[in-house]
Amino acid sequence: MKFRRARRILQSLWGLVLLMSFTPALVNAEELHPRERVDGVLNQWKAFQSNMNDRGILMETTNTVDVLSNVSGGIDQKTAAVGDLDLLLTVDMKKLVPALKSGTLFVYGLGTYGDDPSKHVGDIQAVSNIAAPNTWKLFEAWYQQNLSERFSLLAGLYDVTSEFDVMMSSSELFVNSSFGTGAELAASGKNGPSTFPATSLGIRGQAIVTDSLMVRAVLTDGVPGDPDNPHGTHIQLSQDDGLFSAMEFAYYKFREGDIVAGKPRRLTFRRIGRSAPLEYEAKAAIGFWGYTTTLDHLSKVKSSGDPSKQHGTYGMYGLAEYDVYHEKGDNDQELTLFVRAGMADPKVNRFSQYYGGGLVYTGLFPGRNFDQTGMGAAAAVNGKYYKRSQRQAGQSVNNAEITVEVTHSIYVNSNLFIQPDVQYVLNPGTVPGRKNAFVLGVRLEFNFNWFNPSRVS
DSSP: OOOHHHHHHHHHHHHHHHHHHHHHHHTTGGGSOHHHHHHHHHHHHHHHHHHHHHTTEEEEEEEEEEEEEEEESSSOOOEEEEEEEEEEEEEEHHHHOGGGOSEEEEEEEEEEEEOOTHHHHOOSSOSOTTOOOSEEEEEEEEEEEEOSSSEEEEEEEEOGGGTSSOOHHHHHHOOSGGGTSOHHHHTOTTTOSSBTTBOEEEEEEEEEOSSSEEEEEEEEESSOSOTTOOSSOOOOOOGGGOEEEEEEEEEEEEOOSOOOTTOOOOGGGTOTTOSSOSOEEEEEEEEEEEEEEEEEEEEEEOTTSSEEEEEEEEEEEEEEEEEEEEOTTOTTSEEEEEEEEEEEOTTTOSEEEEEEEEEEEESOSTTOTTOEEEEEEEEEEEOHHHHHHHHHTTOOOOSEEEEEEEEEEEEEETTEEEEEEEEEEESGGGOTTOOOEEEEEEEEEEEEESSOGGGOO
16 A cells, blocks of 8 residues: 555645744744744744644654674674664544544554664574664554543554563563564564564454453454565455454553652653553563464475465463562662563464563662663574474574673663663574674664653753
């Protein structure tokens, strides 16, 4: 599906809105002193921001850049820079159209650019979770309606792993992809589930069973995007795609005591309208997922030599995170432990198991309350049928790839994070003879909130 015409229309409307917002300050600009002229424009801009905020309209821009160098091992020793530009528009429909009561409209434009550092490392878990083919696309566009205080329904172009299989401590901080979505789920199906970098149409329901227990379920197209063309947005509904479904049961222990006002959140947890609570001490969840898509068996072949087919596949995961320690007198400086394990049907999925865990300390150093320090390990395990297929092809393969990551996020201000990062990859790509890779780098995250004056510094 092509969005060029719609994008041109949106750009024109956006330019018109900005022009109209500044017009009153520019009408008599020639009669004003230069300083007064600048102050007039700034005042008009702040008034425009306040007006949008009062109407429940929030627009944010985030530009994330990873510069990662494979210092030793892997395929070759080179440096790669990769980035993504996120344009987030959230509308609180209750403020904009009171008759709609409690609803949220969310539109997410995504631009990815640069060079994938994993092609130098040769790993399969992806040392950068923002690496993707260079393109611009409509990544998400959904509407969520709260039907009651305890039930909500969401429909549209939707990133499943923004709410399923997600932990605040690991998903928010780490650079390696496996700390966001487990490798066994990320590599499942024909093109993975509906998540970065390709999403599909879906519908999600969520029920708050008790004050601590939430149940959410989702149904999406079984093949997001177009596996043969990763550029742009593709919404292709085909009977051959089948369906992807998932259900998660999540238990939360919510925080007690004061929470620091304006506590910064990274991109994953700044999206308004998400079901995942933003402040909790502990979370434990178990999830089940499956496809109705017809997939190739990894090692069985027909008499013709073509792979045997299997209708559908499945998997499950469990995760937990817990704030085990809080500094005295400060509820937000804490040590959090996290762990995750997952399994997938080995007949049609390369990774049959995944194990990961680690720790995150917020405010480790005095006077740096918003900085985060993390250390974690992630292991993607090849299934027996994948290993059998490799032997049948006359190739050997290691059992698992294991990545250890140490990272530290420096909070400069609400607009800028600087994050040095170190990763050590054992058995990159599970290819025998490929040396362990040592990766050094840094992540830069630039944030700007257009329509909320209180959050622009």
